[in-house]
Amino acid sequence: MSELDRYRNRPIPGRRPQRLTQAASAVAGAPTAGARDLSPEGLAPELIELTEDHQQAERRLANEHVRKLIDAPRSTGLQMRDDESYDLIAASAGADLLVSVRDIHMIFTTGFKPPVHALRGVTLSVQRGSIMGLLGPNGCGKTTTLSCVLGLLNPQRGSIHIDGRLVGYGGFDGKKRLYGVVLEDTRLPPFLSVAESLRLVCSMCGLDDFDAKIEFEKVTNMCEIGSVHDRRINELSKGQARRVGLAAALIGDPPLLVLDEPSSGLDVAARLEFDEVLRRLHDGKRTVIIASHFLGDVQNTCTHVGVMRDGRVKVAGPTETLLDLTEPTSKNGVKSNIFVEERFLPVLAREGVACGTCTYPGLVQVLTDKPDHLSVPMLVNSGVVPRRMEPRVSLVSVYTALINEEHEEVPS
Amino acid sequence: MNSSSSLIALFIRDLLRRRILWFLVTLIAAMVAFNYLLAQNSATAVEGGASADAALHQAAATFDQWIAYILPRIMVVGVVMAVLIAPESRRNGTTQFVLSVPMKRRSLAFTQFASIAVFISIAYMIIHFGVAIGGWRVGTVGLAEAAGAWVTLVIPALAVSAVVFALSLVFSLAATLVLCLAIPSGLVVLTEAVRQAEAFDPTVPLKMLEHAAFLFPAWENLIFWPRLPTEALNMGPATPGWGWLLAHEVLVVAFWVMLGSWLYLRHDFGSRTALK
Numbered sequence A: 001m002s003e004l005d006r007y008r009n010r011p012i013p014g015r016r017p018q019r020l021t022q023a024a025s026a027v028a029g030a031p032t033a034g035a036r037d038l039s040p041e042g043l044a045p046e047l048i049e050l051t052e053d054h055q056q057a058e059r060r061l062a063n064e065h066v067r068k069l070i071d072a073p074r075s076t077g078l079q080m081r082d083d084e085s086y087d088l089i090a091a092s093a094g095a096d097l098l099v100s101v102r103d104i105h106m107i108f109t110t111g112f113k114p115p116v117h118a119l120r121g122v123t124l125s126v127q128r129g130s131i132m133g134l135l136g137p138n139g140c141g142k143t144t145t146l147s148c149v150l151g152l153l154n155p156q157r158g159s160i161h162i163d164g165r166l167v168g169y170g171g172f173d174g175k176k177r178l179y180g181v182v183l184e185d186t187r188l189p190p191f192l193s194v195a196e197s198l199r200l201v202c203s204m205c206g207l208d209d210f211d212a213k214i215e216f217e218k219v220t221n222m223c224e225i226g227s228v229h230d231r232r233i234n235e236l237s238k239g240q241a242r243r244v245g246l247a248a249a250l251i252g253d254p255p256l257l258v259l260d261e262p263s264s265g266l267d268v269a270a271r272l273e274f275d276e277v278l279r280r281l282h283d284g285k286r287t288v289i290i291a292s293h294f295l296g297d298v299q300n301t302c303t304h305v306g307v308m309r310d311g312r313v314k315v316a317g318p319t320e321t322l323l324d325l326t327e328p329t330s331k332n333g334v335k336s337n338i339f340v341e342e343r344f345l346p347v348l349a350r351e352g353v354a355c356g357t358c359t360y361p362g363l364v365q366v367l368t369d370k371p372d373h374l375s376v377p378m379l380v381n382s383g384v385v386p387r388r389m390e391p392r393v394s395l396v397s398v399y400t401a402l403i404n405e406e407h408e409e410v411p412s
Numbered sequence B: 001m002n003s004s005s006s007l008i009a010l011f012i013r014d015l016l017r018r019r020i021l022w023f024l025v026t027l028i029a030a031m032v033a034f035n036y037l038l039a040q041n042s043a044t045a046v047e048g049g050a051s052a053d054a055a056l057h058q059a060a061a062t063f064d065q066w067i068a069y070i071l072p073r074i075m076v077v078g079v080v081m082a083v084l085i086a087p088e089s090r091r092n093g094t095t096q097f098v099l100s101v102p103m104k105r106r107s108l109a110f111t112q113f114a115s116i117a118v119f120i121s122i123a124y125m126i127i128h129f130g131v132a133i134g135g136w137r138v139g140t141v142g143l144a145e146a147a148g149a150w151v152t153l154v155i156p157a158l159a160v161s162a163v164v165f166a167l168s169l170v171f172s173l174a175a176t177l178v179l180c181l182a183i184p185s186g187l188v189v190l191t192e193a194v195r196q197a198e199a200f201d202p203t204v205p206l207k208m209l210e211h212a213a214f215l216f217p218a219w220e221n222l223i224f225w226p227r228l229p230t231e232a233l234n235m236g237p238a239t240p241g242w243g244w245l246l247a248h249e250v251l252v253v254a255f256w257v258m259l260g261s262w263l264y265l266r267h268d269f270g271s272r273t274a275l276k
Helices: A003-009 A017-028 A045-071 A142-150 A194-204 A209-223 A238-250 A268-281 A295-301 A319-326 A328-332 A342-351 A372-381 A395-403 B003-017 B020-047 B052-073 B075-082 B086-091 B094-099 B105-137 B143-168 B173-195 B203-213 B240-265
Strands: A097-108 A116-127 A131-135 A157-162 A179-182 A256-260 A287-291 A304-309 A312-318 A336-341 A354-357 A363-367 A388-391
Touching: A097 A142, A097 A287, A116 A131, A116 A142, A116 A287, A116 A304, A116 A312, A131 A142, A131 A295, A142 A157, A142 A256, A142 A287, A179 A238, A194 A209, A194 A238, A194 B003, A209 A238, A209 A268, A238 A256, A238 A268, A268 A287, A268 A295, A295 A319, A295 A395, A304 A319, A304 A395, A312 A319, A312 A395, A319 A395, A336 A342, A336 A372, A342 A354, A342 A363, B003 B020, B003 B086, B003 B094, B003 B105, B020 B052, B020 B075, B020 B105, B052 B105, B075 B105, B075 B143, B075 B173, B086 B094, B086 B105, B086 B143, B086 B173, B094 B105, B105 B143, B105 B240, B143 B173, B143 B240, B173 B203
Parallel strands: A131 A287, A131 A304, A179 A256, A256 A287
Antiparallel strands: A097 A116, A097 A157, A304 A312, A336 A363, A336 A388, A354 A363
């Protein structure tokens, strides 16, 4: 029995928090097994005060447990149990959730083939104004989860709320657009031109001519698609089509943006451009959910991360928290791998800074153990401009530990 | 334009892009051929020495013969057209796109049906005009009769199309055609074959087949086309069979439309769900 299990099962005189949590979960219709719903909304109001200290203790132990999982050498074989998952976002005190997915199960039955249990109790909380990156290996259920959130799929069990509204059969149909979507394939009508597609979305969002014109100009500028207005959707390159899809998703200024592998199939330049557009969108008001395989992009772009495996969200939490779990000392300063041009070698030698070769042509890696806030000014003061920086503490280690398999990413 | 009219315009454009106009042009060509052959029939009779009255009478008989052949098959046009929109829309992703905007599923289905109903109505109008002109020329169809008969043709056609469309919202094009065309036609053929069987007592199989056929729309008995006889308008309590027939057809259509809608509301439109 693990330390966490022992903690959960321990008797507490006078309080009995375990029983209270279960009772509260039952009241709220939340799962009592598998995913741990620690959010205040998962508890009945009168029980919050009683269990607050319990929540804090549990959150701390969850953090420690996840850290142990991440830090444990692979040889120890310490792994997350299949039914184990941690929602560190819902556990945050006062979390303002825009999307709340609770214990959803999705089983696909196709003809005479055996049914596929794609989602096995996904619980996920997305904080308002955050960018949530959903990571996981192929087939772990990322796209299925997003499709359920969008109402394209109807899960057999569980509930999904967006902005307090239950996602049910038939989808939403309101005056105010609740979410915008960019699916892996753009899915805009292939026979329409870009301008026609955007105007169509404007009219489907109920905008009148005047508002539609303003909105059209706004999203066109935001996604930089002015040069392809007259081209048909099926004539666009993948990168252009993805940007047009994003523009269509932004019409009506929906509070939630759902992006399913927006970078897949794009070359490096198109990917960087798309990421730049995404970063510009993060104004703290709009909530974004991104399913992606590119851990570097997610780490750079997302404020929160959820790691999925086998149809469950194993851990979801703020990116910083997860990175801190990986290397607690990173609070003393982020350390990056710094690459500079070869022509700076004499300068670096003069300063006594060691360098090593790297795979990037024309670049060398600066070998220093100082955190970035110390090493970068030192280099700049010497007249050396870092050409490339890669965080040393990365999601790859979190991902590898939680998924228990190596991650292969296309180098950028 | 509001969202519904924009979507109807989108789907009409999609159908035009998929060359549905050629289908209509083919129907026009078929109607021209129908009228030409009817005129030829009359001209051949005159050349053979028949009087003008006799030739016209013969042409009218031929017209009735052809109509008797066309009538049981006329719903095929609506069936084939109604299945054209939903499966293709799922395949090219327009359905997923519209649902993700987001638009309610029932609104999407309504706009899709409205779009295809426009073309179905046009198609039946072409057939009706083609046949009515032929009938008028041989003197068997009056203008007033033709105008009334149009309604009894297009309403059943749209009802049958609604059935086909509702099923095509979830089933593939092939599966829908099998369900709406092959099975009912197969039942008719099988019933005839069993009726003529001598090797066994056909009573039980016939009853089974008739009950199975009861599940499918059969509007032929209610279509007064291409001319609406005045006695048909006087039908009512005096001929209770008419009311029962109509009730049966309405119930059958309602059953399939509700079944299709129920399945549609629960259908999975995942972004990577196998597209049909």
